[in-house]
Amino acid sequence: MKVIDFRLRPPLKGYLDTIMYSQGARRDRITGFHGMKPARSAQEQSVERLFSEMDEAGITRGVAMGRTSGPYGTVSNEDLAAIVREYPSRFIGVASIDPSDRRKAIAQIESARAAGLVGVNLEPGAYPRPLYADDRRLYPIYAYCEDNGIPVVMMAGGSAGPDLSYTVPVHVDRVAGDFPRMKLAISHGGWPWVHEILHVAFRRENVYISPDQYLCGMPGTEEYVRAANGYLAERFLYASSYPFLCASAYLAWFRTLPIRPEIMERLLYRNAGEFLGVSV
């Protein structure tokens, strides 16, 4: 069975400047909080070892999310496009934007798509000037994405902003309701607002949920799994959030969850392929 890991940031180019690689001790401590061991490839910053880990586990491709952040660092779309060009069988790239200028942001999206990136990743609370997901300044960008059929990924869970108010799912709920034809995937699965984000996905059928690392060892696992087995079967996106969790160890753990066998391929790759509009 194919596997798309919906959030996998390799040790390449600009990623190495973000704190997920430049602050390895912090990353490894977070890994331990999830009850997992660090990936050797992350500690060694070795993409070749990452490929070995992916191959051993059977992970077909990873979705390399772009990032334009103050506290967490930035990976340019140019770097991302270069990664995808160099390893087209390994990675799918999703662009990031600078939200401070709507015209520039839309130009970034256009350039990124021309360069082979397939969607837009927004991280509102992590921008140099943090925004709520339903900030008016993001609305022209949502409108552009909805009108042009561009899938939008949003980091809206975990430490996605300066404080917990940035992940309250009401912000996402408004965006999803105001742009009902825009496909919207929630990275970090809205955690810790587990019940609430699952309500958003219950009510808004354009919302996809990817709990990624927060599925593991954190409160709420059972609730995410129940939804995945039920109404979320076609909108749950598998992801490890590598390098925070080891992509291969996470997949082995994920396979132990009580998920209906007949939907496993939807969770592991088909939903991601449909969401991103790519064939795998």
Next chain:
Amino acid sequence: MKVIDFRLRPPLKGYLDTIMYSQGARRDRITGFHGMKPARSAQEQSVERLFSEMDEAGITRGVAMGRTSGPYGTVSNEDLAAIVREYPSRFIGVASIDPSDRRKAIAQIESARAAGLVGVNLEPGAYPRPLYADDRRLYPIYAYCEDNGIPVVMMAGGSAGPDLSYTVPVHVDRVAGDFPRMKLAISHGGWPWVHEILHVAFRRENVYISPDQYLCGMPGTEEYVRAANGYLAERFLYASSYPFLCASAYLAWFRTLPIRPEIMERLLYRNAGEFLGVSV
């Protein structure tokens, strides 16, 4: 054992104009999200079949909630009173109001009671102009109900408003605290704010909880059941939220939950009878 279904809207009169009947495909999709099959009576809009389903399952009476809504449609108190007059052994009616004019709202309550309806159902987030439950404009109505011993039902869960902010239980908490002698039942059980609404009921002993359809296949089932088995035993109200769920299939499912046998009759009808002040 008798059964009162605390939220059951029959395919009669004004109900047929609300979207729960006029948009059958939407309703049936929601039913499926709960992992259930549509009721034949709902799809056929047949009250006779509904009565057969109720009789087979042993559902004594259903509480027909009134509704004055923008997006969801309206069932007039006159229609509701006519339904109760025609089928007094089947239905208990709870009135709705137009909250835009407090004097008119109170006159509606007085008329409705004179016509045999036994309480007031408020759906603040679903009014043509949505309100939070603790909006000052509702406070004269709460005061009237508290002073006159009128039980108040409130839809405060699920898609009860334009966005998730309308169901945050802080609004309900304030109302329950400000009107401590007003009996207040929460339809849709405050879902998805399961822990939080259960806190409200822990703290405010005038609050009753009826998770109805959101008990089924959604995150939080175990927590509602734990509370029902514990401090909520005298304030849990059984309901199917028909026609969203099939009243008889829901009851069969409800009976499979790990509920203490000795409280089952409280949950299934005695609490509702006491809350509404009707003998069954």
Next chain:
Amino acid sequence: MKVIDFRLRPPLKGYLDTIMYSQGARRDRITGFHGMKPARSAQEQSVERLFSEMDEAGITRGVAMGRTSGPYGTVSNEDLAAIVREYPSRFIGVASIDPSDRRKAIAQIESARAAGLVGVNLEPGAYPRPLYADDRRLYPIYAYCEDNGIPVVMMAGGSAGPDLSYTVPVHVDRVAGDFPRMKLAISHGGWPWVHEILHVAFRRENVYISPDQYLCGMPGTEEYVRAANGYLAERFLYASSYPFLCASAYLAWFRTLPIRPEIMERLLYRNAGEFLGVSV
């Protein structure tokens, strides 16, 4: 094994004037809501019986929290210091403050420490004029505690304020983020915001969690226990919240939880000792 009960208010001096003793019927009803029976020592207001109960259960010492409250009553630091002086082997005292004057509050802390109290207990929502935890008027006090290495306990869960907005963990999250070197213990464990407070503790490594009475019979038990077994093992603080729960019966119940045996001593006393800076 030693046991420190992190929240234990004996029937002595000013405590007898607070509603936990002066309103015994209310207290006992709450006890029942948790599915527990009242402590005889609480009902009899007998400290000798409390000592018997502690000895039988093996509870080494209790942390007597100070309180300066409108609705709940006040226990002066002078009373608290007298209790600790009289029963040094039984109690550890944590001071309270009057937050309405920052200079006075800091003077209270200095006096209390000189008198043998070892930390500061803040109950923002329960002050005569309720405050949110991140109210600017508390920030000079936090700064003082951070700069002087004083551990801070905060009641931020349960009925900690006039309504549910006072326990929303975003307030605590901001405080913990703004004072990263201040050790902060959350009494009542942020309940009912279980997932959310556990996120705060995941993100802010200066935060300790003590669910105390809300661990018992309430939604969220499993999630608190999972965190205690995982990333919270060194920051979970055992407490009964006596007299709301019987200290000995609660301990017996706590020992039935599926907690890893090798961390039990951390949860039961070592974490508390480290947090308060006392040897046991």
